[in-house]
Amino acid sequence: MTVVDARGHRCPVPSLRLAKALETARPGDTIRLLATDPMARIDVPHMLADGPHRVLTVQDVESGLEITVETGAAPSD
Structure with a gap:
């Protein structure tokens, strides 16, 4: 499991850090995002x-x- 720690950062940083982790993840991987910004919930x-x-x-x-x-799975071209 990959952990992305975005605690202490405001929107859009938690989503951007998650998106970066998703770029290198394989299908079926699990990523845990830690955030303190309540907007990450949305x-x-x-x-x-x-x-x-x-x-x-x-x-x-x-x-x-x-x-x-x-x-x-990543979309196929």
């Missing part, structure tokens, strides 16, 4: 709404938010 699912990746969980944790994403 931004990340919105960013992934068109697939192929999907949000598995969004949880409040002591240090902010923990969002777990499962990667999907």
